[in-house]
Amino acid sequence: MSKTLQEIAQQLQASAKKAQLIYAFNGTGKTRLSRVFKNLIASNNESDADEGEANLSRQKILYYNAFTEDLFFWDNDLESDTEPKLKIQPNSFTDWIFKEQGQDQNIIANFQRYSNDKLTPRFNQDYKLKDESGKEILVKAFSEVTFSMERGDDEHSGNMKISKGEESNFIWSIFYTLLDQVITILNVAEPDQRETREFDQLEYVFIDDPVSSLDENHLIELAIDLAQLIRSSQSELKFIVSTHNPLFYNVLYNELKAKTGYILRRFEDGTFEIEDKRGDSNKSFSYHLYIKRMIEQAIESNEVQRYHFTLLRNLYEKAANFLGYPQWSDLLPDNKQSYSRLVMNFYSHRTLSNEELAEPTEPEKQTVKFLLNHLKNTYGFSKEVGTDVH
Secondary structure (H helix, E strand, O other): OOEOHHHHHHHHHHOOOOEEEEEOOOOOOHHHHHHHHHHHHHHOOHHHHHHOHHHHHHHHEEEEOHHHHOOEEEEOOOOOOOOOEEEEOOOHHHHHHHHHOOOHHHHHHHHHHHOOOOEEEEEOOOEEEEOOOOOEEEEOOOOEEEEEEEOOOOOEOOOOOOOHHHHHHHHHHHHHHHHHHHHHHHOOOOHHHOOOOOOOOOOEEEEEOOOOOOOHHHHHHHHHHHHHHHHHOOOOOEEEEEEOOHHHHHHHHHHOOOOOEEEEEEOOOOOEEEEEEOOOHHHHHHHHHHHHHHHHHHHHOOOOOHHHHHHHHHHHHHHHHHHOOOOHHHHOOOOHHHHHHHHHHHHOOOOOHHHHHOOOOHHHHHHHHHHHHHHHHHOOOOOOOOOOOO
């Protein structure tokens, strides 16, 4: 049954689950859903309506999505190319973390753990202003950050522009540091005994795809750390995590010992559906991607053999299981029966020696390429893993 994103957000809000995991292909509407959910939580708290949306949503929900990363942008110093800076747009999100909670050193420590302990962020210096009485006031700036490689002798490489993956690590480290603090504080059962009452009204954490541009090692590490944080939460805080990356979903699913997740789909008319993700293929995603890469390598070197048809069927079976289709052949393009028969002819165990030794013809090899590209392009395989087949 099709629904609007508003209706899906209401369904997520009504759930009693501590953690809800959502898998969706890129472009389906995950980021839009996170914003609709945030607005739903804000609008449902009419007693705080005078505080403004930004402050209100901050009190009731923390959310991380593509718009969070948009709060950071590069000043590349095009004239001299020596002082690239990552600028931080003024906003309640970063003001809260840096100025109110003073978490800059913890952010640096977490970032270095995710990337390189020699790669060091430096926030711009604080400055002083005078109030009307002439008294000096220390102002924490936190409007930009530079990066350099430390050499261990009180010298550094000079400012450098970090990679997209390192930038994603840095921005995630900001959110992760805050989330760690929030959970620790809310785990104190008696509100009066907490070091701050700032988070008392927090109800939800919505995290949308924190894995952009990360390599597999950091992706797995991020999923494990996030799952550990969620498991450590002893309060009534609820978590929603959405992703397009099957490996990230798999690790998080298993680390949380989840019993089910969701698949978000969008229809051509602009409506959506969210359904339980069926099947036990969560445990096979890393192998899933390994199979995909093996077939790609065979295609690239024009060395497709009989067993690659077996691998191709295996890949289709795992994708069908994950997506909830009853048969692997349901994922095939038009003329399903013909393609299914071709794959099965090579997949079946044969006894005649001439059939065992026969190699696929060139058209049959091209069919492997066609069917792999169909599976990747139609059903949302991440293009960040492996090499695309052209």
